[in-house]
Amino acid sequence: AQSVAQPEDQVNVAEGNPLTVKCTYSVSGNPYLFWYVQYPNRGLQFLLKYITGDNLVKGSYGFEAEFNKSQTSFHLKKPSALVSDSALYFCAVRETGNTPLVFGKGTRLSVIA
Amino acid sequence: DAGVIQSPRHEVTEMGQEVTLRCKPISGHDYLFWYRQTMMRGLELLIYFNNNVPIDDSGMPEDRFSAKMPNASFSTLKIQPSEPRDSAVYFCASSSLGQGEAFFGQGTRLTVV
Numbered sequence: 001a002q003s004v005a006q007p008e009d010q011v012n013v014a015e016g017n018p019l020t021v022k023c024t025y026s027v028s029g030n031p032y033l034f035w036y037v038q039y040p041n042r043g044l045q046f047l048l049k050y051i052t053g054d055n056l057v058k059g060s061y062g063f064e065a066e067f068n069k070s071q072t073s074f075h076l077k078k079p080s081a082l083v084s085d086s087a088l089y090f091c092a093v094r095e096t097g098n099t100p101l102v103f104g105k106g107t108r109l110s111v112i113a
Numbered sequence: 114d115a116g117v118i119q120s121p122r123h124e125v126t127e128m129g130q131e132v133t134l135r136c137k138p139i140s141g142h143d144y145l146f147w148y149r150q151t152m153m154r155g156l157e158l159l160i161y162f163n164n165n166v167p168i169d170d171s172g173m174p175e176d177r178f179s180a181k182m183p184n185a186s187f188s189t190l191k192i193q194p195s196e197p198r199d200s201a202v203y204f205c206a207s208s209s210l211g212q213g214e215a216f217f218g219q220g221t222r223l224t225v226v
Contacts, residue, residue, distance in 0.1 A: 032213050034214055036217075042219060042220075043204060043217040043219045043220050044206075045217075046214045046215075046216065049213050049214050051213055098144070098210055100161050100169070101146075103155065105155045106155060
């Protein structure tokens with residue numbers, strides 16, 4: 001069965017510093033990997049995805065993620081954090097294009113001015 | 114496109130009452146998912162449909178929960194009778210086969226007192 005682990009419940013970073021939110025996954029085949037962001041009292045917003053191709057994926061709001069097959073990881077990164085990036089971030093995986101997304105528990109990112 | 118539309122945004126009901134949550138997916142999407150979000154359990158998949166047909170309802174917690182999709186543009190999630198432990202945010206999401214990512218509605222915050 002597919003699964004996702006986000007090892008950190010909370011990540012704190014100073015504004016202007018680089019940020020990383022970690023994600024590891026487990027699937028039986030080739031993964032479809034996603035990052036979503038959730039602001040308070042809002043739905044989940046899609047940030048970026050990896051399906052195939054270049055291991056470094058660029059997404060919305062300056063975020064990027066690196067797919068590492070050997071480490072089964074898909075960490076979310078941003079070179080310079082903004083206070084407005086503070087939110088709840090979810091990593092998700094699906095085994096094929098027609099199965100549901102399975103989400104991690106989420107990581108709360110706090111960017112401090 | 115207006116995105117996935119859910120109603121109501123908030124629902125407060127008394128224990129034992131019937132609750133119906135509604136969802137309008139993005140036009141042209143052939144997959145529809147219902148998720149529930151709680152602090153304790155994170156995001157859980159309840160049920161999903163493909164071309165209006167329920168594919169997997171193993172996530173539905175009890176017989177008190179039921180979901181329908183009478184046509185491609187409308188789905189309901191019903192809880193009868195409701196209980197306080199059903200209090201959560203319920204999300205509807207839709208996707209198309211070739212796309213990968215799912216798009217989420219704003220959610221319905223259900224409070225059962």
